[in-house]
Amino acid sequence: MISxxxxxxxxxxxxxxxxxxxxxxxxxxxxxxxxxxxxxxxxLRSLNFLEKPDEGQITVGDVSxxxxxxxxxxxxxxxxxxxxxxxNYALFANKTARDNIAEGLITVRGWERAKAHARAxxxxxxxxxxxxxxxxxxxLSGGQQxxxxxxxxxxxxxxxxxxDEPTSALDPxxxxxxLQLLKxxxxxxxxxxxxxxxxxxxxxxxxxxxxMDGGRIVEQGPPEVMFSRPKDPRTAAFLRKVL
Amino acid sequence: xxxxxxxxMLGLVPVLLKYVPLTLAMASxxxxxxxxxxxxxxxxRVTRVPLLDGFTQVFISFFRGTPLLVQLFLFYYxxxxxxxxxxxxxxxxxxxxxxxxxxxxxMAESIRAxxxxxxxxxxxxxxxxxxTTPQMMRRIILPQAARVAAPxxxxxxxxxIKSTSLAFTLGVTELMGAxxxxxxxxxxxxxAFILVAVIYWIIVEALTVVQRQLELRxxxxxxx
Numbered sequence: 001m002i003s004x005x006x007x008x009x010x011x012x013x014x015x016x017x018x019x020x021x022x023x024x025x026x027x028x029x030x031x032x033x034x035x036x037x038x039x040x041x042x043x044l045r046s047l048n049f050l051e052k053p054d055e056g057q058i059t060v061g062d063v064s065x066x067x068x069x070x071x072x073x074x075x076x077x078x079x080x081x082x083x084x085x086x087x088n089y090a091l092f093a094n095k096t097a098r099d100n101i102a103e104g105l106i107t108v109r110g111w112e113r114a115k116a117h118a119r120a121x122x123x124x125x126x127x128x129x130x131x132x133x134x135x136x137x138x139x140l141s142g143g144q145q146x147x148x149x150x151x152x153x154x155x156x157x158x159x160x161x162x163x164d165e166p167t168s169a170l171d172p173x174x175x176x177x178x179l180q181l182l183k184x185x186x187x188x189x190x191x192x193x194x195x196x197x198x199x200x201x202x203x204x205x206x207x208x209x210x211x212m213d214g215g216r217i218v219e220q221g222p223p224e225v226m227f228s229r230p231k232d233p234r235t236a237a238f239l240r241k242v243l
Numbered sequence: 244x245x246x247x248x249x250x251x252m253l254g255l256v257p258v259l260l261k262y263v264p265l266t267l268a269m270a271s272x273x274x275x276x277x278x279x280x281x282x283x284x285x286x287x288r289v290t291r292v293p294l295l296d297g298f299t300q301v302f303i304s305f306f307r308g309t310p311l312l313v314q315l316f317l318f319y320y321x322x323x324x325x326x327x328x329x330x331x332x333x334x335x336x337x338x339x340x341x342x343x344x345x346x347x348x349x350m351a352e353s354i355r356a357x358x359x360x361x362x363x364x365x366x367x368x369x370x371x372x373x374x375t376t377p378q379m380m381r382r383i384i385l386p387q388a389a390r391v392a393a394p395x396x397x398x399x400x401x402x403x404i405k406s407t408s409l410a411f412t413l414g415v416t417e418l419m420g421a422x423x424x425x426x427x428x429x430x431x432x433x434x435a436f437i438l439v440a441v442i443y444w445i446i447v448e449a450l451t452v453v454q455r456q457l458e459l460r461x462x463x464x465x466x467x
Contacts, residue, residue, distance in 0.1 A: 050367050072375075080373035090364035094386045094464045104372035107382060136464040156372065 001026060002160050002191070007056035007067070009039070009046050009215075016042045017053065018215035024160065027189040031202035031223070034212035035238060040195040041087075043212070044162045047193070048082045049075040061159045080108060083153035085163040089145040091137040097148045098124060098133035101155045123151045127181055143174025147181055154185065161185070163194040199242055203227055211235040252434045255425060259442060262418045267446070269335060269417065270404040273342035277403070278396070280343065281350035286380060288351070289358050299351070306348035312409055315341040319413045338410035345406075346399050353395045357388035390461040397454045401447050408443075418442065 002024040009017040016039045024030055032040045046053040047060075053067040060081040065074045091100050101123050102116035111119075124130050127147040137145055146166060153161050166182060167175045179201050186192060186205040196202050202209055202223065209226040211219045211234070219232040227243070230236045284299045306314065319337035323329040361384050369379035411420035418439055426435035 048371055050371060076373050076375065079371055082371075084368075084371040086364060086368065086371075088364055090368040092368060092383050093362075093365060094383065094390075096464075103382070104374075107378050108373040136466070138465050152372070 003059040005057040007046060007053050009042055009051060009053045016215050017046060020217060024191060024193065027191055028208065029186045029206050030193050030208045030210060031206035032195045032210045032212055033202055038212045039215040040212050041164050044164050044193060044195055047162060048079045048084060081158055082160045082162055083156035083158035085149050085153050085166050087165040088169050089149040091145055091148055093137055096134050096136055097129060100148055101151045104156055119155060123154055127151045141174060142170045143177045146170060146178045150181055159191060161190050161192040163192060165195050165197065167198060248431055248434055251429060251431055252438055255435060255438055258425065259418060259421055259439060262421045266407050266418045269339055269407045269410065273339050273403050274400050276343040277347040277350055280347040281354050284351035285354035285358055288355050290376065303348045303351055306345050311345050311406060314345055315409055315413060334410060334413035334415035337413055338415060342403055342406055346403055350396060350399055353392050354388060357392035358384060360391055361387045393458055393461055401450060404446060405443060
């Protein structure tokens with residue numbers, strides 16, 4: 001169970017997140033859509049304190065953190081219960097694909113190397129890169145790198161997977177393989193919050209769609225309602241532009 | 244022009260080579276200590292540890308801003324007059340200490356620049372999986388910074404090797420000191436000093452082979 005209360009983030013005089021309230025149930029897959037610069041990515045990055053929010057309460061499972069008083073240990077607790085897929089993959093450049101997936105298991109969860117590598121190899125098979133375990137990120141295509149990035153997030157076995165525009169940095173030829181993998185992750189009922197510009201994909205995998213504008217959640221609902229009968233004129237205008 | 248005394252030079256080779264181990268030992272100890280100290284100072288500066296950051300800045304400023312020879316004299320001749328427990332310090336220790344502190348100041352800035360140069364995404368990815376700052380530094384950031392800093396750091400090692408010759412001004416008989424003593428006895432200064440120059444040159448050239456191997460190893464992750 002994930003709960004967000006009054007999450008606020010300001011950059012100088014600019015309020016990027018304006019008191020976000022959000023509940024996500026176990027196994028729920030939530031997509032965030034909306035124009036650029038409306039705080040979608042900042043919301044994801046604030047949930048694991050890659051950006052430190054100014055105000056608000058974040059609860060993921062048994063960890064509850066108040067933005068104003070968050071200690072370093074509490075932030076780490078939150079990060080250990082969430083996993084993050086970056087727009088630009090952000091694989092550890094000095095680690096092989098296998099080690100990228102195993103790193104968190106070894107360093108953060110204290111697994112033995114052999115056990116972590118065995119788990120990493122399972123995941124490499126799942127993401128279709130069984131034969132690329134020894135490859136460094138620089139030797140992988142963009143699509144392969146993002147699949148490893150998703151594999152790293154899968155290894156964390158997190159209560160919430162945060163996915164930030166996973167295909168925006170990809171050449172068109174690699175988009176499909178990444179979306180297909182994410183679809184399989186979603187089908188396994190991994191709780192996820194995903195920011196995406198791929199509307200068809202959002203419609204396919206999500207239980208609920210949030211439309212954000214101006215740092216607020218303007219409207220939300222099941223994808224079939226949101227995409228065909230949006231209530232708010234801002235949602236309708238946005239969807240007319242992108243669909 | 245007088246002809247070179249080749250027989251004298253040949254005879255001098257084994258005499259001087261005996262001092263190579265001391266030169267290399269002084270340089271290696273200074274390099275290892277300087278590298279450790281410089282890494283710590285670089286991390287202190289990058290992560291802006293309160294108090295220590297300011298102290299580190301002053302340290303770096305002083306040891307970069309004053310000549311090595313002055314620092315060595317200060318350590319060997321000066322400090323023991325103020326702190327009596329330092330009177331027992333010998334020339335080798337004083338030289339290694341001086342070289343360590345002097346070069347640590349330079350290396351700290353190179354390492355700091357290399358750390359800052361590591362892409363922001365690497366920090367974020369480390370934090371996102373739940374690593375602590377020390378874990379992130381040790382496992383992700385420093386290994387990547389090492390690759391960038393390696394050529395510069397090897398250059399400093401070359402500089403350290405050559406700078407050990409200043410130890411002779413503290414009364415240490417190392418490679419340069421030995422050559423000086425021999426020349427003073429034979430009056431064949433050119434023979435003695437050209438020989439000692441060639442020995443330093445060969446040591447440094449041998450090091451560049453090691454450097455190439457090191458860079459190849461550190462660059463492994465970046466080969467396409």
